[in-house]
Amino acid sequence: MRVGVLQTQVPFVRGGAERHSANLCEALRRHGHEVAEITLPFKWYPTSTLVDSIMAARLTDLSEVEGVPTDLMIGLRFPAYLARHPNKVYWIIHQYRQAYDQWEAGVSELLDDPEGDVIRHLVRAEDRKAFADTTHPIYANSKTVAQRLQTHLGQKATPLYHPPPNAELLTPGPFEDYLFAPGRLNPSKRPDLLLRALAGTASPLRLVIAGVAENPSYLESLKTMAQELGVSDRVEWLGGVDDEAMRAGYANARAVVFVPQDEDYGYITLEAMLSGKPVITTTDAGGPLEFITNGKQGLVSEAYPPALAESFEILMQDKVVAERMGATGYEHYHALNISWDHVVETLAGQSHPKDSLRPAMASDVAETNKSVSKVGDPQADAIAKRRSEIVPAQTTRMELPAGLDCDVVERMWGALCLADYEAQTGLVRIKVTNHSLSWWPKTDGCAVCVVAEWIGPDGVLRDTNVFVPLTDALGPGASQTLGFRLDPETETRPTRGALRLDLFQTEVGRFTDDGRANSVTLPCSEEAFIKLVRQGSGSHA
Amino acid sequence: MPDNHPRIHWVSPLPPAETDIAHYTRRILPELAERAEVTLWTDATTWDRDLEQFCPVRSMGPEKILPKQMRSFDGSGDRAGDRPGTVFINMGNSWVFHAGLLTLASRMPSVVILHDLAIQEMCLDAIHNSLLGRQTYLDTMYRWYGEAGRRAAQNALQGRIPATDLSQTYPGFEIAMDNAVAVLTHTAAASEAVSARGYVPTYQLDLPFRASDTARHARPMTGPLRFVQFGHIGPNRRLEQVLEALAEMGPDFDFTFDIVGKVWNPELIRARCQELGISEKVHLHGYVSEPDLDALIGQAHLVFNLRHPTMGEASGSQLRIWNAAAASVVSDQGWYHHLPKDTVFHIPIGGEIAALQQLFVRLQEDRSFGWSLGLAGRQRLIEHHTPAHYANGIVEVANAFENDARDALLANSARRLLSEGPDTPRLSGLMLNRLAQLF
Numbered sequence: 001m002r003v004g005v006l007q008t009q010v011p012f013v014r015g016g017a018e019r020h021s022a023n024l025c026e027a028l029r030r031h032g033h034e035v036a037e038i039t040l041p042f043k044w045y046p047t048s049t050l051v052d053s054i055m056a057a058r059l060t061d062l063s064e065v066e067g068v069p070t071d072l073m074i075g076l077r078f079p080a081y082l083a084r085h086p087n088k089v090y091w092i093i094h095q096y097r098q099a100y101d102q103w104e105a106g107v108s109e110l111l112d113d114p115e116g117d118v119i120r121h122l123v124r125a126e127d128r129k130a131f132a133d134t135t136h137p138i139y140a141n142s143k144t145v146a147q148r149l150q151t152h153l154g155q156k157a158t159p160l161y162h163p164p165p166n167a168e169l170l171t172p173g174p175f176e177d178y179l180f181a182p183g184r185l186n187p188s189k190r191p192d193l194l195l196r197a198l199a200g201t202a203s204p205l206r207l208v209i210a211g212v213a214e215n216p217s218y219l220e221s222l223k224t225m226a227q228e229l230g231v232s233d234r235v236e237w238l239g240g241v242d243d244e245a246m247r248a249g250y251a252n253a254r255a256v257v258f259v260p261q262d263e264d265y266g267y268i269t270l271e272a273m274l275s276g277k278p279v280i281t282t283t284d285a286g287g288p289l290e291f292i293t294n295g296k297q298g299l300v301s302e303a304y305p306p307a308l309a310e311s312f313e314i315l316m317q318d319k320v321v322a323e324r325m326g327a328t329g330y331e332h333y334h335a336l337n338i339s340w341d342h343v344v345e346t347l348a349g350q351s352h353p354k355d356s357l358r359p360a361m362a363s364d365v366a367e368t369n370k371s372v373s374k375v376g377d378p379q380a381d382a383i384a385k386r387r388s389e390i391v392p393a394q395t396t397r398m399e400l401p402a403g404l405d406c407d408v409v410e411r412m413w414g415a416l417c418l419a420d421y422e423a424q425t426g427l428v429r430i431k432v433t434n435h436s437l438s439w440w441p442k443t444d445g446c447a448v449c450v451v452a453e454w455i456g457p458d459g460v461l462r463d464t465n466v467f468v469p470l471t472d473a474l475g476p477g478a479s480q481t482l483g484f485r486l487d488p489e490t491e492t493r494p495t496r497g498a499l500r501l502d503l504f505q506t507e508v509g510r511f512t513d514d515g516r517a518n519s520v521t522l523p524c525s526e527e528a529f530i531k532l533v534r535q536g537s538g539s540h541a
Numbered sequence: 542m543p544d545n546h547p548r549i550h551w552v553s554p555l556p557p558a559e560t561d562i563a564h565y566t567r568r569i570l571p572e573l574a575e576r577a578e579v580t581l582w583t584d585a586t587t588w589d590r591d592l593e594q595f596c597p598v599r600s601m602g603p604e605k606i607l608p609k610q611m612r613s614f615d616g617s618g619d620r621a622g623d624r625p626g627t628v629f630i631n632m633g634n635s636w637v638f639h640a641g642l643l644t645l646a647s648r649m650p651s652v653v654i655l656h657d658l659a660i661q662e663m664c665l666d667a668i669h670n671s672l673l674g675r676q677t678y679l680d681t682m683y684r685w686y687g688e689a690g691r692r693a694a695q696n697a698l699q700g701r702i703p704a705t706d707l708s709q710t711y712p713g714f715e716i717a718m719d720n721a722v723a724v725l726t727h728t729a730a731a732s733e734a735v736s737a738r739g740y741v742p743t744y745q746l747d748l749p750f751r752a753s754d755t756a757r758h759a760r761p762m763t764g765p766l767r768f769v770q771f772g773h774i775g776p777n778r779r780l781e782q783v784l785e786a787l788a789e790m791g792p793d794f795d796f797t798f799d800i801v802g803k804v805w806n807p808e809l810i811r812a813r814c815q816e817l818g819i820s821e822k823v824h825l826h827g828y829v830s831e832p833d834l835d836a837l838i839g840q841a842h843l844v845f846n847l848r849h850p851t852m853g854e855a856s857g858s859q860l861r862i863w864n865a866a867a868a869s870v871v872s873d874q875g876w877y878h879h880l881p882k883d884t885v886f887h888i889p890i891g892g893e894i895a896a897l898q899q900l901f902v903r904l905q906e907d908r909s910f911g912w913s914l915g916l917a918g919r920q921r922l923i924e925h926h927t928p929a930h931y932a933n934g935i936v937e938v939a940n941a942f943e944n945d946a947r948d949a950l951l952a953n954s955a956r957r958l959l960s961e962g963p964d965t966p967r968l969s970g971l972m973l974n975r976l977a978q979l980f
Contacts, residue, residue, distance in 0.1 A: 048953075048954070048957065051950045051951065051953065051954045052954050052957070052958075054951070054954075055951055055954045055955065055958075058951075103623065104623050106609070110608065111607065111608050111609035111612070112607055112608075112609060113607070113608065114606075114607060114608070114648040114649045115649065115650055116607070116608040116609075117608045117611070117625050117626060117628070117649075118625075118649075118650040118651075118722060118946045118949075118950065119950070120625040121625050121942060121943045121946035121947065122946050122947045122950045122951075124625065124943055125943045125944050125946065125947035126947060128943075
């Protein structure tokens, strides 16, 4: 299917919602869908601009592109999800909370605007209409969000959980002597509460805080508070950390503390559970309470420092309890069927991943194919440079078929699928499918070709070659099969390394660079690879 | 989704303010408070504490109040269930009671209840009393009435034309609905005038009045004929014409004329009575209590409820007259024109004095002349003007507010878009047509 993912964009801001949308897109693609992430910019102040944003979304027609219908639209956030499409399914990660629970909590900006109450009416009217117009059930990313829909609009919504962005990186580890507090540093996450609780503990308990403050002066105020509370020496401020540091922070902690106020979902809770760590949270935290029961997967206390301090002490003083709760949390996570496959099947219907070799989840959509070259390896650096030019490998060179040079700018979409592979004989059949709207051209146009690369046993890219230019034109939706033979593994010639096949378009680049196709990887020795490329073009079917 | 018990913020002058709009609010309050979660708002600092038996009453500064001050919560600070509310703002033509409310209406989108279509007097007085910005007013007049309207307004501000003359051509109700979500009127004429603007939805309800259990009357069958006129009496109430008509009946025409309420120029009226030689028969009472007023109406053989010019406003006074089952005479125009002929005497605008005198003659011959009109009027009051019926209508308007608010805000957004868009009417028209199709 052609699927659009409707997301609101606040320019220059990138956070959990953006990663969530990217991961959903990636998951849909792995299931063979053609996906476009459609973002609409959103500015909500002054109120007249908020109204204009709603108007803009309502005026946006996404039913088709260049005459080709978009089959399904998945709406994630207000007001982007108001855009027009005849087949929309909502998976709500954000309503406009200022019109709902934040108003009741007394923190909405609308309270200070003379038009604030009538804006609430507008937002509710738009949400009601949007939800009434769909034939699909309404989904929410958590019970907390679903409950808000029920409370404020009387709208039934089904919670549909998804994994946190770095789920596959997280692993359980030892239980060391610190409490880990990751996440953005802003008042809604209540790091000040953590500091006050820490000050109420008797034992030399350490708090490791990983995260960036949205406002630098807020971080300074927190550090000043720590000093005034006399806990500066017990707080470690990590700031922004990379994925490995975050993983380690979770893996080695005694427990994870997460005390937001009425959080929608809370990746941190799930990340803690995946790391096998108990979670310390509060009774008003919202999302975390969907997964943490007091005394089972962690501790839940009232949201005031002495109660929280007591939770800190319990887990720091009793490692066995922490281990037990962490294990319970780990098992609980896995029992909940929190997977992208489940999400995709729920939103887009039953489908199966097209390729059993799944690429890593996108933690940043711009970061793809960067892990192959190791820093400091001169040969790898040279290869990487040549790779970007698609110059054939050192040992072999194949001339590009005539007509490959062109000035095409239309970006093609496609898919590679391993149709057949006989390890004994080395026979390989690769099915190539055109998912574009246009024909993949012949040799007198801008041809699409298959690029073959050999990756060494150490994971470093060693060879690149244009392997099989597709000399036959391939129409939209059409497929053709490439066949070739790799020398099979023998006792004297063990297979080490891998052959990777990508689709490539002249003047545009590698399809996998921006998600326009997947790649296929097969075990292959360097010798077999060289033999393969010397054979020239394989057979086409 | 209709809310069976909507939240309503009711902004109005409140008793003991000397305006019928205050009495009207009091009239509907019991039934309205049964059907909705009501909070009364006033820009006065005092009010009749009796109102608080029905709902909270709060004072506000119309130029600065914000939604956070209007949120509902109980004493314990529990803010659960703070649903969006609907603000109703009652608008009339007296600057004393409505200048502040006009400021609120310009800040806070609401349902504006237009008790009067012609509000130029209120606007001009508000400007003179520094409660409305002169330039803001002129800009608004230009926006709604063009350059001609702006010039006329300027002439009125400079005293070259009276406000009543200005109102004839440019009634000014649009000024009150500039930021409105919807408008509620009490007459077909007002509803049509507002609808003709095509700006916001218009609702119409019959003005409410709480009928007494019975019509207490004691109209004497002997002695002088008793006449009454009451309310906020300006030149358009045709008092001078009534006095002239009475005087011309001659010295043998025995009558008593009780004038109750605020007369625009009591000295002028007293002087005129002196000139006409009827001073001893005409009594200016000023404001009296409602029971005393009802008693006077109950004794009247005829009540004068004339209006010319009129801008189509309904008359709470007429409902009070009907409650007493009293005979009344009205000008045959505006809202009064549509009153059933079996409930009032209609007299033409031209030839008022002659028409009035014909009535006087008939009454002199037969004091029961007009009783059937009074009874029919009371019947109409009971069937069409109950507070319960009115309160049901208010709840319906409140339930429609969510969708009306959406339409109003999106329409404003579209207007902003068009005002910043292509200069040519054709291109703007293309966008306008497309917006009309979509919304």
